[in-house]
Amino acid sequence: MTLPQPYRPDPRILELGEDFFDPVAAASFPACRQRFLNDRAAAEVGLETTDWAAHFCRFEPLPGNLRQPLALRYHGHQFRHYNPDLGDGRGFLFAQLRDREGRLLDLGTKGSGTTPWSRFGDGRLTLKGGMREVLATEMLEALGVRTSRSFALFETGEELERNDEPSPTRSAVLTRLNHSHIRIGTFQRLAYFEESENIARLVRYCLEHLYGEAPDAGPLRLFELVVARTAELAASYLVAGFVHGVLNTDNINITGESFDYGPWRFAPTWDVGFTAAYFDHGGLYAFGRQPEAIQWNLAQLGGCLALVTDDHPALSDALQGFADRFHAALAAGIMRRLGLAQGEAEQDRTLARAVTRALAESQVGLDRFFFDWRGGVPVEASGYDHPAFAAVREAIGDRRGNRDHPYWSDAAPCAMLIDEVEAIWAAIATDDDWGPFERKIAAIRRMGDALDRG
Numbered sequence: 001m002t003l004p005q006p007y008r009p010d011p012r013i014l015e016l017g018e019d020f021f022d023p024v025a026a027a028s029f030p031a032c033r034q035r036f037l038n039d040r041a042a043a044e045v046g047l048e049t050t051d052w053a054a055h056f057c058r059f060e061p062l063p064g065n066l067r068q069p070l071a072l073r074y075h076g077h078q079f080r081h082y083n084p085d086l087g088d089g090r091g092f093l094f095a096q097l098r099d100r101e102g103r104l105l106d107l108g109t110k111g112s113g114t115t116p117w118s119r120f121g122d123g124r125l126t127l128k129g130g131m132r133e134v135l136a137t138e139m140l141e142a143l144g145v146r147t148s149r150s151f152a153l154f155e156t157g158e159e160l161e162r163n164d165e166p167s168p169t170r171s172a173v174l175t176r177l178n179h180s181h182i183r184i185g186t187f188q189r190l191a192y193f194e195e196s197e198n199i200a201r202l203v204r205y206c207l208e209h210l211y212g213e214a215p216d217a218g219p220l221r222l223f224e225l226v227v228a229r230t231a232e233l234a235a236s237y238l239v240a241g242f243v244h245g246v247l248n249t250d251n252i253n254i255t256g257e258s259f260d261y262g263p264w265r266f267a268p269t270w271d272v273g274f275t276a277a278y279f280d281h282g283g284l285y286a287f288g289r290q291p292e293a294i295q296w297n298l299a300q301l302g303g304c305l306a307l308v309t310d311d312h313p314a315l316s317d318a319l320q321g322f323a324d325r326f327h328a329a330l331a332a333g334i335m336r337r338l339g340l341a342q343g344e345a346e347q348d349r350t351l352a353r354a355v356t357r358a359l360a361e362s363q364v365g366l367d368r369f370f371f372d373w374r375g376g377v378p379v380e381a382s383g384y385d386h387p388a389f390a391a392v393r394e395a396i397g398d399r400r401g402n403r404d405h406p407y408w409s410d411a412a413p414c415a416m417l418i419d420e421v422e423a424i425w426a427a428i429a430t431d432d433d434w435g436p437f438e439r440k441i442a443a444i445r446r447m448g449d450a451l452d453r454g
Contacts, residue, residue: 005043005044005045005046005099005100006046007045007046007047007062007063007097008045008098009062009063009064009065009095009096009097010096010097010098010104011065011066011095011096012096012104012205012209013066013093013096013106014066015205016198016201016202016205017201019073019195019198020072020073020186020198020202021070021071021072021073021093022070022071022073022087022115022116023068023069023070023071024068024069024070024071024092024113024115024116025068025069025113026058026059026069026092026109026112026113027112027113027114027123027124027156027173028058029058029154029156029157029158029173030156030158031156031157032053032057032058032154032155032156033154033155033156033157034052034053034152034154035127035130035131035153035154035155035172035434036131036134036150036152036153036441037052037151037152038149038150038151038152038177041149041177042151044099044100045097045098045099045105045177046097047062050062052152053154056151056152056154056173056175057152057154057156057173059094059109059112061095062094062095062097062107065095065096065097066093066094066095066096069092069093069094069109069112070092071087071088071089071091071092071093071115071116071117072087072088072092072093072181072182072186073087073088073117073186073189074086074087074088074183074185074186074188074189074250075185075188075189075192075250076183076184076185076188076249076250076251077185077188077248077249077250077297078246078248078250079248079280079284080284080296082188084189084192085119086117086185086250087115087116087117088115088117089114089115089117089118089119089121089123090110090111090112090113090114090115090118090121090122090123090124090125091108091109091110091111091112091115092108092109092112092115093107093108093181094107094108094109094112094175095107102212103179104179104180104209104210105177105178105179106177106178106180106181107151107175107176107177107178108175108176108178108181109173109174109175109176110125110129110130110133110173110174110175110176110260111123111124111125111129111130111156111171111172111173111174112173122160124156124158124160124171125171125172125173125174126160126162126165126169126170126171126172127155127169127170127171127172127428128165128169128170128425128428128429129172129262130153130172130173130174131172131424131425131428131437132261132264132421132425133174133176133261134150134153134174134437134441135416135421135424135437135440135441135444136264136416137149137150137176137261138441138444138445139240139266139416140240140242140258141448142414142444142445142447142448142451143236143239143240143242143337143448143451144236144239144240144333144336144337144451145233145236145237145240145242145258146179146229146232146233146236146256146257146258147257147258147259148176148177148178148257148258148259148260149176149177149178150174150175150176151175151176151177152174152175153173153174153175154172154173155170155171155172156171156172156173157171158170158171159171164278170429176259178253178257178259179210179253179255179257180206180210180254180255180257181253181259182202182205182206182210182253182254182255183249183250183251183252183253183254184249184250184252184253184254184297184298184300184301184304185248185249185250186202186254187199187202187254187301187305188249188300188304190304191303191307194307196307196308199219199304199305199307199308200219200308203218203219203222203305203308204216206222206254207221207222207225210254210255211225211255213225218309219305219308219309219315220305220311220314220315220318222254222305223298223301223302223305223315223318223319224318224321226255226256226298226301227298227318227319227321227322227325228256228325229257230252230256230294230297230298230322231291231294231325231326231329232256232329233256233257233258233294234290234291234294234326235291235326235327235329235330235332235333236329236333237258237290238287238288238290238291238330238333238356239330239333239334239336239337240266241266241270241287241366241367242264242265242266242267243264243265243267243274243276243285243287243290244258244261244264244276244285244290245261245262245263245264245265245275245276245277245280245285246260246262246263246277246280246285247285247290247293247294247297248297249297249300249301252294252297262277263276263277263278263279264276265417265418266367266415266416266417266418267287267366268365268366268417269359269363269364269365269366270287270356270359270360270363270366271287271288271360271363272286272287272288272289272360273286273287273288274286274287274288275287291322291326294322295319295322295323298319298322299319302315302316302318302319327349327352328349330352330356331345331348331351331352332348334348334351334352334355334356335348335351335352336451337370337374337451338355338373338374338375338376338396338401339374339375339401339402339403339451340375340376340396340399340400340401341399341401343399347395350395351392351395351396354388354391354392354394354395355369355392355395357388357391358386358388358389358391358392361386361388362384362386362388362389364383364384364386367413367415368412368413369384370413371408372384373392373396374401374403374408375400375401375402375403375408376396376399376400376401377392377393377396404453405449405450405453406450407446407447407449407450408450413447414443414444414446414447416440416444420440423436424436424437424440
């Protein structure tokens, strides 16, 4: 039996001091219409019986937590161009608390009003954007990607004007549960202002509170940890068929947990050039270039940490280790999605190479392949007569996993392609029908249970 998790507030961010954030006030919304509440996540942090509207729409402080929301300061490279005018412009850190494993987690917001970093924005979030983020996080969590979790979504009763979608459109405020909102861009801001003492302070904070390491383990140790986590993240994106869309340095957090979903998409096939953002004209953040993008971002973090350590060659060596960690994580991720036990490292890498080559050359549906081949070579292999699948069969050999969950007997896999996302939104926009959205969340969680159980 799983015992209830007590609520454990722990606002450690205050240790960093006022150089890192600005106290702000939440917007006052005309309405608080509950659209999504994450009961699973709430139970894990002791908030399942909370007054959701009071705390996650009106943002009344949680007991023993931050007395006022904090807009975090950061900079970042956006499509490789440095921007010193960033920061939390439509969100803030609302609270910090511990989960049942003792991890320090953040409750942060999106669409909660203007801050000193809003520039010319209105600090708001469209309801469609909020709905899309819920779908993204639920799907990624089910597929084993380390991601933020959408915690609560409220429709707020305002009409918003947007240039890139039909307006006026409905508004929302989203709260998400993250393992930290400290970004690579947080370090970049401190480096920009040559605040070496604050970089050292942030290194200690991240080591102690985010990684459970000795706070004096040093910048190199932190960099090694971040390289390892982000290599796993990059691999998990490809295994899931996911394209984040905007892998800027302000969108990569220091714990290697994916967050902040805008123009995301899931790729129908293993297409390395598939992009999510309509404005990514050069394909910088295309499906197959995401590992490269994340490693480039790590190089920027390494440059910041070079200000507080003399061991620059070791930083370079750690960065060079990204590729090996990525390929190992890619092989492990493919094995997990196929439901096969890991074998010898080189055997698993051979299988991973065979799978990615077959998917790329055949352009078979990515979700369909992993559904059909779950547990080993399918008995009925029609549709997989492309020559490249021979290498997949050979690499799998006699390895088998179970398919005991009823999900594996469905006619088709649970997927999240753009046409279905748009259809879910159309039902909401046209008829205020949340049924397709709610049914999709249930289907995603059922798939996640099947992937966990085999």
